[in-house]
Amino acid sequence: GAVVxxxxxxxxxxxxxSVKIECRSLDFQATTMFWYRQFPKQSLMLxxxxxxxxxxxxxxxxxxDKFLINHASLTLSTLTVTSAHxxxxxxxxxxxxxxxxxxxxxxxxxxxxxxxxxx
Amino acid sequence: xxxxxxxxxxxxxxxxxxxxxxxxxxISGNEYVYWYRQIHSQxxxxxxxxxxxxxxxEMASLIITEDRKSSTLILPHAxxxxxxxxxxxxxxxxxxxxxxxxxRLTINP
Numbered sequence: 001g002a003v004v005x006x007x008x009x010x011x012x013x014x015x016x017x018s019v020k021i022e023c024r025s026l027d028f029q030a031t032t033m034f035w036y037r038q039f040p041k042q043s044l045m046l047x048x049x050x051x052x053x054x055x056x057x058x059x060x061x062x063x064x065d066k067f068l069i070n071h072a073s074l075t076l077s078t079l080t081v082t083s084a085h086x087x088x089x090x091x092x093x094x095x096x097x098x099x100x101x102x103x104x105x106x107x108x109x110x111x112x113x114x115x116x117x118x119x
Numbered sequence: 120x121x122x123x124x125x126x127x128x129x130x131x132x133x134x135x136x137x138x139x140x141x142x143x144x145x146i147s148g149n150e151y152v153y154w155y156r157q158i159h160s161q162x163x164x165x166x167x168x169x170x171x172x173x174x175x176x177e178m179a180s181l182i183i184t185e186d187r188k189s190s191t192l193i194l195p196h197a198x199x200x201x202x203x204x205x206x207x208x209x210x211x212x213x214x215x216x217x218x219x220x221x222x223r224l225t226i227n228p
Binding site for chain 2: 044109115
């Protein structure tokens with residue numbers, strides 16, 4: 001199956017610093033990439049959808065200036081958490097999507113996640 | 120908002136079949152039913168998907184009712200490694216994937 005990687009797998013940073021998380025599709029070109037956030041004992045919450053070469057579409061309540069998404073190529077998307085605070089501590093997961101059957105359905109492949117801890 | 124409802128938790132004995140139900144009464148004609156699972160502190164893993172017909176792969180079977188308003192994921196011989204949160208979701212075309220709360224399945228020895 002298709003493989004999606006994330007780097008780093010975990011990161012600890014000081015409050016006020018920025019953290020960049022990379023999401024790569026290793027053996028396929030993704031039409032779309034998605035970023036999710038997951039707090040302990042909760043479900044995944046979609047943060048934003050990004051397509052290569054265009055601006056990301058953010059979900060309601062997600063600050064686009066705080067969570068910067070860059071989708072530079074069909075295999076790489078980055079999420080930068082700017083001026084991180086302890087409440088940003090969470091498990092961040094990306095997924096990459098391939099369209100099948102003339103876009104009749106998309107299959108999403110998920111990365112392993114990045115655990116961010118802000119002190 | 121998620122368009123599916125699932126029981127919060129279920130238990131199953133190791134070696135037995137685990138049957139996980141999902142209700143999706145407002146499903147649209149061209150929405151696929153997808154199942155993912157998430158083992159603790161990992162990214163979600165694709166299990167199976169279907170549109171109308173029942174499906175089977177090396178991991179599981181998916182039974183979709185004739186009216187498509189509900190489905191059941193079957194793990195035929197559950198092992199301890201199948202302990203995870205199982206998510207049932209609906210996808211149409213390039214539509215974004217929205218996760219509900221899922222079912223926390225615990226396989227007991």
